[in-house]
Amino acid sequence: MLAGLVDGFVELPEPPDVGDGAAEDGPLAWPGYGAARERAVARTGERESVLCGTGRVDGTRAVLIVFEFAFLGGSLGEHAGARIEAAHACARARHLPLVSLVASGGSRMQEGMRALSQLQRVARQTALTGAAGVPQISVARHPTTGGGWAAVAAGADVCLALGGAEVAFAGSRIRPAGTDPRAACTAEAQLAAGHVDGVVPADGLRRALGRWLSLLSGPAAGRVAPPYALGAAAPPQSGWAAVERARDAGRPRADAYLDACFSFREEIGGDRCGGRDEQGVTCGFGRLPDGRTAAFAAQRGTAVRPAGLRTAARLVRLADRLGFPVLTLVDTPGAAGDIDAERAGTGPAVADCFAAVVACRTPVTTLVVGEGGSGGALALAAPDRTWMTPDSYFSVLAPEAATAVLKRDPSLVRETAEQLRLRPQDVVELGVARGIVGPPPGRAAVRRRGAGHPDGTPRGG
CATH class of the missing domain: 3.90.226.10 (2-enoyl-CoA Hydratase; Chain A, domain 1)
Structure with a gap:
């Protein structure tokens, strides 16, 4: 995802160990969870479902949160939550805009409520970053469901979505039978409903993000003078x-x-x-x-x-x-x-x-x-x-x-x-x-x- 989109990406330092059992079976002692994580590491080359760092998008420096869906469905667990928290703290400390590139199925089942509680953790960081006046832009990729949609993508100041992406709170496996995903669960449907701000093609994402980052990185000082009149030159008589x-x-x-x-x-x-x-x-x-x-x-x-x-x-x-x-x-x-x-x-x-x-x-x-x-x-x-x-x-x-x-x-x-x-x-x-x-x-x-x-x-x- 980063290739061709971000220049000079530098990964953030790993946050302190949260004891999520990377080599074991996690907080619930879920059978086979540790082995599943190791297979995900071997498949993706990443240690978690979320990669965080800094880089430039079309010339504007930003902090980035990048989800790797191939790592256990981009799911959120404790360690992923810690990485997201560290990214927000970096954005606030450096006053850099924060970009979240989301592709996630939601909370990680194998960590139970410890995973679900990460949604509150992320929501708190989103609120703190917003209160600090730091812009937040999200991109809903395919698929963005559950907590990935509700706690990360939908909470940003500006939310974009890739064309054709599945974007919904209820994932495809838990929707009511007979639900037509095209009616409400796509990027285009969410745009029509006013939940996302724009749908962009994958090859246009760099330009779209670059324009938004450029705009949100340079507020004008003072008032905006009203534009000149473009129509009639004199007031009406009656x-x-x-x-x-x-x-x-x-x-x-x-x-x-x-x-x-x-x-x-x-x-x-x-x-x-x-x-x-x-x-x-x-x-x-x-x-x-x-x-x-x-x-x-x-x-x-x-x-x-x-x-x-x-x-x-x-x-x-x-x-x-x-x-x-x-x-x-x-x-x-x-x-x-x-x-x-x-x-x-x-x-x-x-x-x-x-x-x-x-x-x-x-x-x-x-x-x-x-x-x-x-x-x-x-x-x-x-x-x-x-x-x-x-x-x-x-x-x-x-x-x-x-x-x-x-x-x-x-x-x-x-x-x-x-x-x-x-x-x-x-x-x-x-x-x-x-x-x-x-x-x-x-x-x-x-x-x-x-x-x-x-x-x-x-x-x-």
Whole structure:
């Protein structure tokens, strides 16, 4: 696994002997266990199912935990747990990102509860490493099941999976009869369910890991300035004009702003709770012009669903823990209110997003690039650090919904839009937004509070 992926690999020193009976039959005196271990050593050339060390992946130095499935199914026993613990301690001491290349059937049966308890040991190390602000990336290889999935791969900040790999908590021998593994137990199924962040081919793993490691190794200092306005150059004259402009299918959307802000970016793929909202929200980390990294959570112009809000909250909390500033882009008519969305928890998801943004210790900057519809939009908006584009609006409710709530005739929707004072310049005057961002250099200036681009800093800088 290491060949062609890691340069200059140096194995970590062996942790102190934990008395797992390498030449005997282990803590349970399991008949033949010692002999099985010796056969695994002869077959693989390794002394354990886990190999730990340091090396460079596409130029970025990292601590690596590499599972050898041919050694007793990559199972976790006491000595494997001790090696993983030592790897985490090394990553924290050297402040190096930690990469886990997992291929495991779970806990080692021949060590019983002593083996199962290693999942708690690994979980504790994962928590300590996370609290230290050290990034953790995992790769679920074939197969990744049981504790290898639950305690190692799924607990990482970013979880990738190799295409076609079996990835599941229940291994193939203990699943209910008749289970179709393609429905939920593959890398692709876990991606669709929001449990992994990306599926990559084996020959693309070095590049994918290299990009992620590069991004997560260089947080930007200070705030991210909102991007320049890419659409209209002047604010709208009326409330309804603001609504029509924000709903114009041809105006710049989130991806255009992210392309302008970042030279490259990688996305996290879901909420880790069984959901994805690719149409509603995109979240991840991107490279700024100064070579540093910022996090982003961007709405894409549709009604945002609970999974999208939870993914955004996950992104903000991850950025906070790792020390990355955050850019959020607001563009949604509001949170989805259909029956499926309500069952999936729209209200709790909005609340969770509010909580993540207001509690974030790293700077959060928001740009409203289109529709700003009610709580679903406000959930991603930074208090006292929100800016508007000339082709955006922000409102307590969309004009049609507000008209209905007020029991007005639908013909009065344009009048309602005026009374809501939802134009970008109105939102600034109301004190909810700090200003209207201007166009890139060379285009006509836009009237707003203050002069020049916000903070006087380059776009994305």
